[in-house]
Amino acid sequence: MTLYDAELNSAILRIKEVDAKVVCIQLPDGMKPMAQDIERAITEATSARVLIWLGSNFGACDVPLGLPKMGCDLLISWGHNQFHKKAEGW
Amino acid sequence: MHTLFLDAPFTGDVSLSSSVLDYLQSKKVTRVGLYASVQFCSQLEKVYAQLASAGVEVVTSKADRTHVVGQLLGCDSDLASLNLTAAQHESIEAYVYVGDGKFHPLALVYAQKDLETTQVKEVVCADPMTNQMSIMSVDVIKGILRKYRASLMKFLSCSRVGVIVTVKPGQEHLKAALTIEKKFPDKKFYFFVDDNVSFGQLENFPFIETWVNTACPRVGFDDQEKFERGVINLNDAFLAAKLVSKTSLMMKV
Numbered sequence: 001m002t003l004y005d006a007e008l009n010s011a012i013l014r015i016k017e018v019d020a021k022v023v024c025i026q027l028p029d030g031m032k033p034m035a036q037d038i039e040r041a042i043t044e045a046t047s048a049r050v051l052i053w054l055g056s057n058f059g060a061c062d063v064p065l066g067l068p069k070m071g072c073d074l075l076i077s078w079g080h081n082q083f084h085k086k087a088e089g090w
Numbered sequence: 091m092h093t094l095f096l097d098a099p100f101t102g103d104v105s106l107s108s109s110v111l112d113y114l115q116s117k118k119v120t121r122v123g124l125y126a127s128v129q130f131c132s133q134l135e136k137v138y139a140q141l142a143s144a145g146v147e148v149v150t151s152k153a154d155r156t157h158v159v160g161q162l163l164g165c166d167s168d169l170a171s172l173n174l175t176a177a178q179h180e181s182i183e184a185y186v187y188v189g190d191g192k193f194h195p196l197a198l199v200y201a202q203k204d205l206e207t208t209q210v211k212e213v214v215c216a217d218p219m220t221n222q223m224s225i226m227s228v229d230v231i232k233g234i235l236r237k238y239r240a241s242l243m244k245f246l247s248c249s250r251v252g253v254i255v256t257v258k259p260g261q262e263h264l265k266a267a268l269t270i271e272k273k274f275p276d277k278k279f280y281f282f283v284d285d286n287v288s289f290g291q292l293e294n295f296p297f298i299e300t301w302v303n304t305a306c307p308r309v310g311f312d313d314q315e316k317f318e319r320g321v322i323n324l325n326d327a328f329l330a331a332k333l334v335s336k337t338s339l340m341m342k343v
Binding site: 003005007011014028031055056059060068072074078082083086 | 259
């Protein structure tokens with residue numbers, strides 16, 4: 001049993017909903033070892049190409065830049081929920 | 091590009107161990123501030139019930155940058171950002187944090203740095219993964235607060251300041267950063283942009299006397315030692331003179 005639920009059904013559902021061709025998966029350090037299973041589940045259930053983000057995932061404030069230039073049409077980021085940035089700075 | 095965030099909830103049982111409940115009882119705690127990281131905060135029913143059975147009231151809030159009540163982020167590291175009033179903070183005897191790791195609960199200790207007290211409310215960390223309890227008090231941040239205090243004084247006295255701005259949309263605060271020039275017209279500010287804070291690059295700009303961080307506020311605290319010339323967070327830069335004249339926890343440790 002894994003410690004965290006990767007919510008793969010939700011991930012695959014969204015890939016199909018938006019008909020994503022290239023999906024980037026971003027995992028916090030504690031879940032990075034699950035990348036292999038997540039990649040396998042996505043490629044078996046969809047025709048999307050999976051890119052695995054190598055770098056940091058400090059929070060929902062820390063989404064990768066430049067992905068659209070690579071044709072990526074969906075980023076799935078685990079371990080965080082929506083981030084409410086303070087518009088006025090801090 | 092679409093973005094989907096998934097909480098990745100913890101798959102095990104989320105409850106307080108007997109050691110946590112015994113500790114609260116031994117300290118005669120009757121009211122706590124309760125927070126959890128996102129993997130745990132949707133499964134706190136049992137924790138609420140346990141605390142109610144033990145006669146412990148719960149205070150919590152929806153912090154500024156979070157999405158749900160009771161969720162704790164590392165960046166909501168001051169009482170205003172936690173949306174917790176000073177009176178609410180005063181009304182509790184301790185905080186209880188449900189989750190793993192040290193990063194999130196440390197925010198609750200940092201949140202007390204500007205209070206005019208030496209009595210920090212302890213953070214009782216309850217880790218549902220290991221069922222271990224640990225206690226965080228001011229001792230864990232004393233060294234950092236001393237360095238931060240020195241950085242505040244250095245900022246006030248120096249004339250050339252490097253301001254670090256990240257290009258990551260969730261952390262980018264260029265507009266707010268630029269306003270610092272008006273507040274301190276006698277200082278020269280240099281604005282640096284990066285997609286992460288490249289600590290190894292800081293020494294390549296020897297004309298910078300000290301740094302102001304506008305990315306994640308935790309960089310100003312947790313990474314204080316990586317800034318040989320000191321660093322303070324943007325919000326504290328605006329209040330620097332006031333902060334150093336206070337008899338706050340940070341100025342007393």
